[in-house]
Amino acid sequence: MTNDAPLLNVENLWVRFSSRTGVSEAVRGISFTLGRERLGIVGESGSGKSMTGRAVLRLIRPPGMIEADRLEIHGEDVLGASEKRMRRLRGGRVSMIMQDPKFSLNPVMTVGQQLVEALRAHERVSKRDARKRALATLDEVAIRDPERVLNLYPHEVSGGMGQRIMIAMMLLPNPEILIADEPTSALDVSVQLQVLDIMDKLVRDRGMGLMFISHDLNLVAKFCDRIAIMYAGRIVETCKASELRNARHPYTLGLLNSVPDLEHPRERLEVLKRDPAWREAPSVSARQ
Amino acid sequence: MNAIDISNLDVWFGSGADRADAVRDVSFKVADGESFGLVGESGSGKSTILRAIAGLVPTWSGEMTVAGETLGVRRSKAFYRKVQMVFQDPYASLHPRQSVDRVLSETMGLHGVTDIDKRIGRLLDDVGLGPGFRFRYPHQLSGGQRQRVAIARGLACEPSILLLDEPTSALDVSVQGEILNLLTDLRQEHKLTYVMVSHDLGVVGHLCERIGVMKEGRFVEVLAVDEMRRLEAREPYTRHLLESSINSIR
Numbered sequence: 285m286t287n288d289a290p291l292l293n294v295e296n297l298w299v300r301f302s303s304r305t306g307v308s309e310a311v312r313g314i315s316f317t318l319g320r321e322r323l324g325i326v327g328e329s330g331s332g333k334s335m336t337g338r339a340v341l342r343l344i345r346p347p348g349m350i351e352a353d354r355l356e357i358h359g360e361d362v363l364g365a366s367e368k369r370m371r372r373l374r375g376g377r378v379s380m381i382m383q384d385p386k387f388s389l390n391p392v393m394t395v396g397q398q399l400v401e402a403l404r405a406h407e408r409v410s411k412r413d414a415r416k417r418a419l420a421t422l423d424e425v426a427i428r429d430p431e432r433v434l435n436l437y438p439h440e441v442s443g444g445m446g447q448r449i450m451i452a453m454m455l456l457p458n459p460e461i462l463i464a465d466e467p468t469s470a471l472d473v474s475v476q477l478q479v480l481d482i483m484d485k486l487v488r489d490r491g492m493g494l495m496f497i498s499h500d501l502n503l504v505a506k507f508c509d510r511i512a513i514m515y516a517g518r519i520v521e522t523c524k525a526s527e528l529r530n531a532r533h534p535y536t537l538g539l540l541n542s543v544p545d546l547e548h549p550r551e552r553l554e555v556l557k558r559d560p561a562w563r564e565a566p567s568v569s570a571r572q
Numbered sequence: 573m574n575a576i577d578i579s580n581l582d583v584w585f586g587s588g589a590d591r592a593d594a595v596r597d598v599s600f601k602v603a604d605g606e607s608f609g610l611v612g613e614s615g616s617g618k619s620t621i622l623r624a625i626a627g628l629v630p631t632w633s634g635e636m637t638v639a640g641e642t643l644g645v646r647r648s649k650a651f652y653r654k655v656q657m658v659f660q661d662p663y664a665s666l667h668p669r670q671s672v673d674r675v676l677s678e679t680m681g682l683h684g685v686t687d688i689d690k691r692i693g694r695l696l697d698d699v700g701l702g703p704g705f706r707f708r709y710p711h712q713l714s715g716g717q718r719q720r721v722a723i724a725r726g727l728a729c730e731p732s733i734l735l736l737d738e739p740t741s742a743l744d745v746s747v748q749g750e751i752l753n754l755l756t757d758l759r760q761e762h763k764l765t766y767v768m769v770s771h772d773l774g775v776v777g778h779l780c781e782r783i784g785v786m787k788e789g790r791f792v793e794v795l796a797v798d799e800m801r802r803l804e805a806r807e808p809y810t811r812h813l814l815e816s817s818i819n820s821i822r
């Protein structure tokens with residue numbers, strides 16, 4: 285495998301849910317690749333951004349269905365893989381950080397137990413070594429006094445600390461891809477940046493690929509290399525993060541203009557007018 | 573006239589060794605028709621101040637004069653008519669088995685409003701929902717529509733002061749814009765006084781004229797929105813907050 289091959293290769297991905305009232309399509313034929321870069325996926329709730337992240341790890345249960353012409357992690361087909369193989373991939377090569385640390389940490393296990401378990405699920409290491417590496421990783425995510433934190437239960441740590449612990453846990457098995465689904469939206473603004481900085485540094489140092497799912501266009505623009513904007517299950521526009529100000533799609537512009545801005549106050553915020561044609565327009569490819 | 577005049581407010585929870593001081597020695601005034609913002613990290617006590625004003629926290633000391641009434645442990649019925657609160661999560665603050673009509677008419681009934689039928693129609697128009705929403709249940713509404721219903725409920729007994737506890741933080745940015753516009757319009761129309769809590773300085777800066785910055789239960793500083801825009805914060809903590817929020821790209 286050469287270094288240039290994409291870590292994640294997705295072509296024409298569909299996610300459907302069938303119910304009594306018919307089939308609803310959450311993701312409608314999107315294509316993208318992820319290299320060793322930071323790709324931001326932005327959209328409103330219901331735009332299919334989280335479903336895209338989960339589909340990559342085949343984390344959608346029936347009645348949900350995933351279909352794709354191609355869905356490969358590092359050249360390995362995901363849709364055809366066995367459940368056993370998927371368990372190795374999830375957390376091993378691809379890790380996922382969810383929105384709220386309160387719900388993603390086990391409340392009845394100490395932080396240390398959870399970190400050690402996460403590592404030992406993917407690697408044969410002794411408990412003592414696992415503990416050592418857990419300590420080192422906690423240190424990497426800027427947690428002071430990691431010895432003490434290892435023995436705490438999740439309810440004893442703050443939100444920002446919980447999310448840093450999640451990041452540490454996800455990075456322990458040295459994955460190549462990190463999927464972060466709104467990793468900071470449950471956190472305070474002042475803590476948000478700190479957590480993002482830590483994530484950014486780790487992703488860059490380790491040369492990982494990051495898929496950053498968020499509803500906050502400004503945050504993504506500041507933090508990612510490339511952005512894909514989703515609407516109604518499709519990608520309506522992609523651009524380099526640095527060129528977001530030149531975005532042309534009316535939906536992107538609408539999103540940008542509806543955010544109140546401290547530095548440039550406006551009497552009224554622009555309200556997004558939705559055009560039914562956006563829904564029908566074919567998906568833009570975010571392949572590189 | 574000051575709509576709200578608070579001095580030396582302390583709020584605590586628990587007692588003895590478990591006592592936690594949520595708000596310590598906070599004083600501020602809000603003029604009639606002004607919009608005052610409270611910002612700070614979670615746990616800084618900003619929501620607690622609102623809850624103490626609304627009478628949802630019994631353990632407080634200090635002096636509060638709100639809408640001309642000096643507050644004691646019990647509040648008069650007239651107080652609740654003049655001061656209303658809108659909560660953060662529209663998914664949790666509406667009764668799932670009561671229709672919009674019932675939510676609004678119950679509030680009005682409690683305050684002895686007579687022409688309920690006509691008023692509901694007007695309220696729904698005011699918040700931009702229209703009569704078609706009158707007999708819907710919360711699960712048939714989107715997040716933004718629910719928050720509009722919650723705002724309509726707050727306005728139902730024609731208050732003069734609206735306490736807003738993170739009214740848009742559970743909503744998408746595009747919907748947030750609509751709700752903020754609605755709040756701006758309503759304030760002009762009904763001459764309302766707002767006290768708004770938010771952790772988003774952009775939102776507070778859009779809606780409020782003066783902003784109190786809180787940390788660990790205390791006011792760090794109070795500054796006008798223009799000062800904030802020019803980044804003229806005196807305290808390092810405020811500057812830190814400002815720097816974290818300036819992330820616009822336009």
